[in-house]
Amino acid sequence: MPSLETTYLGLSLKNPLIASSCPLTSNLGDAKQLEAAGVGGLVVRSIFEEQIREEVAGMYEALSDAGTSAALDYLRADLPMQLGPEKYIANLRELRKGLKIPVIASINCIAADQWVSFARKIQHAGADALELNVYDIPDDPAVDSAAIEARHTRLIAAIQREVSIPVAVKLSPYYTGLAHFARDLDRLPVRGLVLFNRFLQPDIDIETLELVYEVHRSHPDDLRLPLRWIAILRNLVRCDLALSSGVHSAEAAIKALLAGANAVYCCSALYRKPEGSVIREILDGLNAWMTRHDFASIDAFRGRMRERELGDGRGFERAHYVRLVGRT
Numbered sequence: 001m002p003s004l005e006t007t008y009l010g011l012s013l014k015n016p017l018i019a020s021s022c023p024l025t026s027n028l029g030d031a032k033q034l035e036a037a038g039v040g041g042l043v044v045r046s047i048f049e050e051q052i053r054e055e056v057a058g059m060y061e062a063l064s065d066a067g068t069s070a071a072l073d074y075l076r077a078d079l080p081m082q083l084g085p086e087k088y089i090a091n092l093r094e095l096r097k098g099l100k101i102p103v104i105a106s107i108n109c110i111a112a113d114q115w116v117s118f119a120r121k122i123q124h125a126g127a128d129a130l131e132l133n134v135y136d137i138p139d140d141p142a143v144d145s146a147a148i149e150a151r152h153t154r155l156i157a158a159i160q161r162e163v164s165i166p167v168a169v170k171l172s173p174y175y176t177g178l179a180h181f182a183r184d185l186d187r188l189p190v191r192g193l194v195l196f197n198r199f200l201q202p203d204i205d206i207e208t209l210e211l212v213y214e215v216h217r218s219h220p221d222d223l224r225l226p227l228r229w230i231a232i233l234r235n236l237v238r239c240d241l242a243l244s245s246g247v248h249s250a251e252a253a254i255k256a257l258l259a260g261a262n263a264v265y266c267c268s269a270l271y272r273k274p275e276g277s278v279i280r281e282i283l284d285g286l287n288a289w290m291t292r293h294d295f296a297s298i299d300a301f302r303g304r305m306r307e308r309e310l311g312d313g314r315g316f317e318r319a320h321y322v323r324l325v326g327r328t
């Protein structure tokens, strides 16, 4: 029987399959089901920067009715430190207490420089690691890509300074110089990069002429984009890499590992009924494939298909496309 044990962000996992951040991972009942189904770890649903802001803003309002003594002024100034995403922290404590697998907390942030100390609360609540979900739609034409990347790097570095638990960064695929940016983050150093986040893309209802905000789940073909970038980045960064997007089967998980992923995230497929049943299916498929190929451990094949010869046209980069398109 092959061993699926591995490490991710320095955490020991019984297997590389991680339930990705979503509502299922923040409800203790669902999380226990995922654990029983066999996931190696889970990432809790993100706390949104906006939620933290709201909580703090509410408290400011309450304080504004309470006079202006020096003590109150101090309290106002220090509010972001005193307050916190209390519900999130309580939920995190409950999850940590109720589960045996590693629990990774997640902050959805854009420019939360003043909120970085909340990361410490997350650590105190017992999170085994922290994932920063950088969710930015840079729509200001006056700001160039170097400035955006520098802002993101500053934010990540500031949060990282606050905690001693490992920090991973979940990226969008929209960076112009992704390889360069990934290397900058690796040099901070972050412990892991998660490729990729999927932004909520609003739709338009053509009858009501309103915007429609709906969560859309991934398709198995969505695997191709992170697969390429895991394969490319594997040789360029030292930190761990996790693949997120389009993992719906054992085959997808195997491909992610072959490209060089240290962990394989699964989210949309968890919603297939009964919830979480896909976990068993993926782990059984991975086991059977490793047995068939005589791989005793994940390390025996991880990264075998990573990009070795960047630029020679035989790998994951552009030249292949030219040949393929030329044939059709």
Ligand SMILES: Cc1cc2nc3c(=O)[nH]c(=O)nc-3n(C[C@H](O)[C@H](O)[C@H](O)COP(=O)(O)O)c2cc1C
Residues within 6 Å of the ligand: 020, 021, 022, 023, 044, 045, 046, 047, 106, 108, 133, 170, 196, 197, 198, 215, 216, 217, 218, 219, 222, 244, 245, 246, 247, 265, 266, 267, 268, 269
């Ligand atoms: C219902 C739902 C809620 C999600 N919530 C979060 C979240 O809070 N934080 C986050 O980083 N990603 C969130 N995601 C993104 C997933 O964690 C995952 O990265 C993305 O869906 C791609 O993986 P998949 O193809 O396995 O679904 C959410 C996805 C879904 C479908």
